[in-house]
Amino acid sequence: MGKDAFRCVECNEKATELHRDYNNGILKLTICGSCQKPVDKYIEYDPVIILIDAILCKTQAFRHILFNTRLNIHWKLCVFCLLCEAYLRWSLLHGSEQSNDPADIIRYTKEWEFYAMFGSATLELSAFCISVLWFLWLVVVQLQGGAIDFSLLLRALLLSCYGKVLLIPTVIWEHDYSPLCLGLIKLFVLTSNSQAIRVILNSSRRLSLSAVCVGVLSEMCVAQACKKLPWSVQDIKMKM
Template sequence: MGKVAYRCVECNEKASELHRDYSNGILKITICESCQKPVDKYIEYDPVIILIDALLCKTQAFRHILFNTSLDIHWKLCVFCLLCEAYLRWSSLHGSKQSSDPADIIRYTKEWEFYGMFGLAALELSAFCCGVLWFLWMVVGRLQGRTVELRLLLRALLLSCYGKVLFIPAVIWENDYSPLCLGFIKLFVLTSNSQAIRVILNSSRRLSLTAVCVGLLSETCMAQAVTRLPWSIQDMLTFD
């Protein structure tokens, strides 16, 4: 028996394997000893189905992705999401000054404002993750005496930020309802963060929502602190 590394997607019980490989290429899915259901039904599913279930924030899909796969793209996904958010902020600075002249487009792409917006987005995301991890470490680790795997929680938080990629089509297809769409995207990302925390800690919805609220408060404080600095970073980036 190898090291236990998997979880049942239905009841969250630990399992040593997802399937057993017999001769002639015959695979048999492992049945959970606790709930008597397949440990991970998603190993037979098409990736598109898994993605749809993840978009619907299904607990089973989150457990499959976070526990039963070796998906190690959270840092790359984090950078890509930050680029999407930076593009959203950068485009809002020049929304009223955009020109169809190709020369202007090339000039805009070389401006340092975009990199500044990327830095601000990275600071706010760092504040959000630190706030969530600190709260969970204090409440779950110190008060409840449970083991808190901060590295696994950080991976889950970064992976659950995938909804930020929707910022780009929201900006490209800009219309009168764009602020409402951006609000829904932000709400979706926070919901995914909350679901990821629930899956990792197997905790109540109240705890995960509270942790997300603490992280959001930390993010807001960081944003306010940056704008109230004696020398405003954003003012330096938007000079003409």
């Protein structure tokens, strides 16, 4: 990373280094010149502790992950979460129905609908991210005259969707789950998205929540539009 590439996890002040490496493997944490606290205390923490603080949506943990690490798994995480969400929607659509006949057209219909669910989830996530970026560009850049690193902001949005990994138990165990559980997962993901925006822009909670609300509205519009499309083979045949 280049000069002033790091951030203090406490006050968001820029820093040139996180620690100094002395002889014999002795490391000393860099002290922030603004708040007089360690620039990044998390470099001495166990990854499990960092993950717990991130789940608790602590600002310091988000700054550590987004500014002071080279965690570039956001695209892989995005695809993985989309696959889980697609399978979840597909299983909700068909329940536990199974077919042992390899030539059964219903089985291929279900496979097509799984890919359709994946495409639908991808479109919804794209609409969410694009709407959030557009809203922040309009408010921060056009109205306030500020600047935004859109690549960093997009990375933050995708990484903050890590809460969708909570869908994995439903994919593995295939048990009956309540809409309340899925609603709580969605709320957690949106809360993480809002916190990520606050950390990247160092903005108010009102701005980040407004951006998330705009993204959710756009996502809902795309979801409603996707429901009107013929996702199943039977529907396509009926229209032919």
